Amino acid sequence: MSRHIAIKAEGISKKFELKHRNDTNGPSHLWALNDVTFEVVQGESVSIIGANGSGKSTLLQVLSGVTGLTSGRAELLGKVASILEIGAGFHPELSGRENVFLNGRLLGFSTKEITDQFDRIIDFSGISGFIDEPVKHYSSGMYLRLAFSIMANLNADVYLLDEVMSVGDSAFQLQSRRKIDELKAGGRTVLMVSHALNSVAEASDRVLYLKNGRLMATDSDAIQTYLSDNSGDLFAFAPDECVKLRDLSAQFGGTGLKLMAARIVTADDLPTGIRPDREFDICLELEATGCDPLDIHCPVMDATGIMLFQCSTVENETPAITSPGHYSITFTVPADLLNSRMYYLNLLVIRDRTETILRADRFAALRVANIAAGRPGSEFLSRTLIRPNVRNSIVKL
Amino acid sequence: MLRTIYTSEPETLSAHLSKIWRYRALIITFAVRDLRTKYAQTVLGLGWTILQPLTALAIFSFFFGHVLGWRAGDLPYSLYVLSGLLGWNFFAYIVIQGSQSLQDSGHLIRKIYFPKALLPLSKVCVATVELGISTLLLVPLMLWHAQALSWRVVLLPVVVLLNASIALFLVFVISALAYRKRDLFHLMPFLMYFGIWTAPIFFTDDVMPGAYRFIWHLNPIACVTEAWRYCLFSDAAFDPGFIPGMLVCVPLSFLGLWYFSRNDRLYSDFA
CATH class of the missing domain: 2.70.50.60 (abc- transporter (atp binding component) like domain)
Structure with missing residues (x-):
């Protein structure tokens, strides 16, 4: 079976101007991403790892269009759903039901697509009894489950997920892990940022290791490279x-x-x-x-x-x-x-x-x-x- | 299959317009969200929309019309002020809320992509709903003063469109200029305080000395205010000198959108 390339990044760079570095010795800008090139084929699940500030989230922001790139080119095939923060776009005053539609539309889905999946979203979230309550009265677990359920049950081709696996209790983490496996099995492409290195190794087909905005490793050794890089000078x-x-x-x-x-x-x-x-x-x-x-x-x-x-x-x-x-x-x-x-x-x-x-x-x-x-x-x-x-x-x- | 391509080049205006079209459902979604949440946990709900212009009308009519004895030609003064305020409040709401909307939705635009112009556009929808409600104030006031409604009222939607266009132009330019350095936002309240005196809202066109009147005629918001009255009241006269100021409104809003959309993906870095 020939597979298409779902995500193609060619020399992506992103520069941030720094405000408070007007003195001569400090740099006036920072390359959050520096010439990052990689490909992800359809149906692959790839994790991005790296220390805080290494550019992981910026990479997902660029691929989801949230922020612009300074140079390079990125191409994504198919409908993209990006969750850079679980529950982003939820409005606390609106009910769960209204937030499903608000969030779904924010993710780029039509009202019809959301209506078609509405029952599945509610079932999966397990909070059907509270769906007409304002989400500000939700516990953080309910909030989380609803947000994840919206994302996971709407049909996108490419999922960009930032730290989705590392929130919530262990039951939620297991549930979201299974859902991601299910998406993968259905031929969806998943690119995610994660700090849970042990689950990364098992859940992903491949790992991208970013360090100071540069892609250091893209293979199975990426995790070990990352870990030995971060053990400190000692x-x-x-x-x-x-x-x-x-x-x-x-x-x-x-x-x-x-x-x-x-x-x-x-x-x-x-x-x-x-x-x-x-x-x-x-x-x-x-x-x-x-x-x-x-x-x-x-x-x-x-x-x-x-x-x-x-x-x-x-x-x-x-x-x-x-x-x-x-x-x-x-x-x-x-x-x-x-x-x-x-x-x-x-x-x-x-x-x-x-x-x-x-x-x-x-x-x-x-x-x-x-x-x-x-x-x-x-x-x-x-x-x-x-x-x-x-x-x-x-x-x- | 859908193909999304990102490069460092800004999008063309036509590409951006088609993207706004693709995301159009969000405009209404944002507007509904704003309206729902604005009046959540209030007893009066949308009633507040009518109370605010009503209070303003009462205060201005009392001080200017009654205490100071200002007149407005053949029109009753309170009616004159209300017809001016409707357009001005609509304009001011879009300008203030619209230029703040990027900042207010900072949490959203840092995490989710959509064309940023949707935010000011949704404010136009909110403003239109509120305008529709506060326009109802005209009904008892016109009946009270036995003022006849002109047939030209059918043109009112065009005037509202011009009114929104000129407001959007300002929103787009201010947002595009002020997303890095926010000084302009601090200027906004002053602009609105002074701006109201650049349009014939509390006084009539003829009090302006002739030498300045041509500048006055170039002010699109003054033109729109006059157009409002011309559409509402049979007795209102219309000065053709206002036409050029009205014609520029829509082209200006597209120019503003073009300028604004060039930075579409940069706002999130500073929001």
């Missing part, structure tokens, strides 16, 4: 570095502990990271001065802060440190657990198994290599946060 890895540790010794004052050394011992590192199929050790050398019962607790997180597992002496029956002296604590992380991405370690010192007396966020960063890189299908295997060795057996019957 964890800016040189090309052949795999492990980084922050010097924490200064933070240990007042804990009754002294951090003598901390290291991560790995085996057979690849140039792109440590091998996930080898176990590795996290070693801490500590000197205790008091008699407090202390434990060391290291949660391991992905770049978005989701805690995946922990290396902890709280697992033991008795606290790790109970009397003055030198201690060496080693955590051995098993092989076949990590996936090819960045991981971060926090370090907590816990007294009496109840009280956190020290917390060091992101004291270590690990880069894990993709040992399946280049193999067909490796894209599927690198999506999850962890990758334990799950065996499978195939029997042809």
